Amino acid sequence: MIVFDQVQKSYQVGGRAIPALHPTDMTIETGEVFGIVGHSGAGKSTLVRLINLLEPPTGGRILIDDENITDYDAAELRAFRRKVGMIFQHFNLLSSKTVADNIAFPMKLAGIYSKAEIRDRVEELLARVSLTDHANKYPSQLSGGQKQRVGIARALACRPTILLCDEATSALDPQTTQSVLKLLADINRELGLTIVLITHEMDVVRRVCDRVAVMDAGEVVEMGPVSEVFLHPKHPTTRDFVFESESIDRTELQEDLSKADGRILRLTFKGESTYKPLLGSVARESGVDFSILSGRIDHIKDTPYGQLTLSLVGGDLEVAMQALKAADVHVEVLR
């Protein structure tokens, strides 16, 4: 468990303290995939680097499994960092070392593993990230996705309990992003590793994260389970991110809504209710006619969801709303 207790960070620029992270309280549970989303400059990079003290905080305490890591001396900090893997947007592999040597590097630095242990572990990790055939290649000979898989294998070498991902998919194309995210999800599930992932893409959060914190101007403005934050965003920044990820044009949407007759409702289905043939039966029972103005059906991590914006005309609106609520559908009246 990672606990931030009034953690803050500011930089001294020309004698003035410029805040990068305002005092923040946050708890990341063991074994979850925790996303931090924000625009560039929002402070998410700082936040993730506080967890392994690449950036020391200027105030507050960071507790990891009830130990205050801000109290560590240099040797304790080095030992602690071995238990926290990290992957990067630009991979940061050593160009002078082969794939196998890159993966072995953190184990060699640790100085507590035998040659045979290192060799076996490297082999195992190469297999895990499906790069066995590339063991003796140099990073420059690999594609972006392959490089990031080497980065992941390297981060896992010393069997960490936490994996930090700094924009790990931002330099990759959509297809490669998907495969890297799937690998991260597999690792989280199989190894029970806590993953803290920062990104500027809500879509990445939707696919792999359990919970998410939204950052804006050095502050966490919204935090909660991804389904809650994603389907019912409250803060304007969060809404921007959700709309962006759905490629919804807000003015166009407003226009569509203004042209529609009757009441406008937004229905949110989650889990099982996504598959139920609800709308038809509700329309029959209540005598309401409806038209779908916009909608999306997708998955949040492994949970299916649907969100539909409808205009309803005629019939008994109350009966329709009751029936929907009874079927576990979240109903919002927009107009």
Place this chain on the structure above:
Amino acid sequence: MEDLLSNVDWTEIGWASWDTLVMVGMSLLFSVVIGLPIGVLLFLFGKRQLLEQPVAYAVLSFVVNVLRSVPFIILLIVMIPFTVMLIGTSLGVAGAIPPLVAGGAPFFARLVETSLREVDRGIIEATQAMGASVKQIIFGALLPEALPGIIAGITVTAITLVSYAAMSGVIGGGGLGDLAIRFGYQRFQTDVMVITVALLVIFVQVLQMVGDRLVLYFSRK
């Protein structure tokens, strides 16, 4: 052909070439041994680097700049008392080596500093995140990553030392430069001058070629 090169004593040329080789080789060795750690320290003490030390950086950088800003021909003369103290003479091959190192080491140190700065900061950060100590970062990541640049720096330093070594002939340093000055210049033996210059050109060409090959071999980018 005989007439054209009538003044050329090939044995003399042979020994002079050997002397130049020894002077360049020895001074290059010491320049690298002394310049490499200074270059690493310059890098580490620099702004926003691992061991940021503004005062130490300023001092070290000043010393390096002073040695580099003194024209080598002056450095040769200024160094004489120190050279005598160090090895007993300021003449010959041995006497030329201390001033050559005084000129070569700071030059190489700057080249090392520059090539270390070229190493992607992300690699240093990643190595730090693995729990590496500063020593491990230097030897495990920085130096291997900067190796092609450092080898290129050694090549440039070696070539500079060839010309410095030739200059040391002015104060009785020995080698091809000495030959060129004593015979080619002072006795107007143009043929000796041409041969020494040709040999120096060949020497530099070979150094550059070997250096380039090595850089290519160690570059994985």
